[in-house]
Amino acid sequence: MIFSKRCLHALRAVLYVGTQPPERDYIPIREISTKLDIPFHFLTKILKDLADQGFIESSRGAAGGIRLAKPTAELNVKEIIESIEGEDYFSGCILGFSKCDAANPCALHDRWVAIKEEIQKMLGEEHLESLSTRIQEQGLRLLEM
Amino acid sequence: MIFSKRCLHALRAVLYVGTQPPERDYIPIREISTKLDIPFHFLTKILKDLADQGFIESSRGAAGGIRLAKPTAELNVKEIIESIEGEDYFSGCILGFSKCDAANPCALHDRWVAIKEEIQKMLGEEHLESLSTRIQEQGLRLLEM
DNA sequence: TTTAATTAAGACAAAAAGGTCTGATTTAGA
DNA sequence: TCTAAATCAGACCTTTTTGTCTTAATTAAA
Ligand code: FES
Ligand code: FES
Numbered sequence: 001m002i003f004s005k006r007c008l009h010a011l012r013a014v015l016y017v018g019t020q021p022p023e024r025d026y027i028p029i030r031e032i033s034t035k036l037d038i039p040f041h042f043l044t045k046i047l048k049d050l051a052d053q054g055f056i057e058s059s060r061g062a063a064g065g066i067r068l069a070k071p072t073a074e075l076n077v078k079e080i081i082e083s084i085e086g087e088d089y090f091s092g093c094i095l096g097f098s099k100c101d102a103a104n105p106c107a108l109h110d111r112w113v114a115i116k117e118e119i120q121k122m123l124g125e126e127h128l129e130s131l132s133t134r135i136q137e138q139g140l141r142l143l144e145m
Numbered sequence: 146m147i148f149s150k151r152c153l154h155a156l157r158a159v160l161y162v163g164t165q166p167p168e169r170d171y172i173p174i175r176e177i178s179t180k181l182d183i184p185f186h187f188l189t190k191i192l193k194d195l196a197d198q199g200f201i202e203s204s205r206g207a208a209g210g211i212r213l214a215k216p217t218a219e220l221n222v223k224e225i226i227e228s229i230e231g232e233d234y235f236s237g238c239i240l241g242f243s244k245c246d247a248a249n250p251c252a253l254h255d256r257w258v259a260i261k262e263e264i265q266k267m268l269g270e271e272h273l274e275s276l277s278t279r280i281q282e283q284g285l286r287l288l289e290m
Numbered sequence: 291t292t293t294a295a296t297t298a299a300g301a302c303a304a305a306a307a308g309g310t311c312t313g314a315t316t317t318a319g320a
Numbered sequence: 321t322c323t324a325a326a327t328c329a330g331a332c333c334t335t336t337t338t339g340t341c342t343t344a345a346t347t348a349a350a
Binding site: 026028029030044045047048058059060061062063064065066 | 323324325326327328329
Binding site: 149150151184185186187190204205206207208209 | 337338339340341345346347348349
């Protein structure tokens, strides 16, 4: 499971925001870029897309930046990934056929479907709250790559 | 799980060869290219790599082409994929950290490790024989994309 | 020995992904 | 009202991936 750089940058950025003290409002993108070592202008574009998708909100000007647009419990990991990699990222055929179709399966279909359902279940259950809590309580890695 | 075009072309090509009648020796790349609708010269390069890796053998000249270098039961799907996507394709961190490390886990580590072990187990069990048999006996799709 | 069929090699091009830069716009606060 | 700090917009560049083209080398068979 190799996500694109865009996707990894996006996930790490929202995790960074999600683990900030609640009294903070907008977080400057420059801060996220520096802390996570993500190219600033590239990150700006990625976050603009996330804002357009409704995951985060942004504010220009002094004291501006980004903040989460919903409670962390409602920011689902699978949804964020799919908004970047494409809606059918987790539903496609593992051998690359046009559509994963039980009525016209490929040679790995049965075995793959079982696994990809687990992946979707797992990522569908995880949201920014569960991840942020784990990061904070267990001191999990987020800053270094 | 999105494999690169290189990888998908490679898998489909060896599956095509593996499902040919046993009396056929070398299969021309042009035939594979046409049947599977894969760009000929691109496929040539991909198959050259597979030949260098020892999965297939090639012969130039008239009556030339490629054939499998080992019995189908010894041509493992995971190995083929890893030879193209990289040895650590299935072992990396889902959040893109430098190394998936239980001693320094990311926020999805525990959940992801369980799934990726299943993926590795599944692909490690599948080989050209199991896939070819399924394709032939059940008439599974291989030609169209 | 010639010819046709084939892979090998490598230059090149096109498309996609990743990244940089400059300037415009917006905002809070001095 | 001015200024500094920030996002937004879009042109541009670089790298990787994907694909094309031409030519050389090899092989079987006429
Ligand atoms: S058809 Fe290939 S995975 Fe379902
Ligand atoms: S450290 Fe991220 S999956 Fe293991």
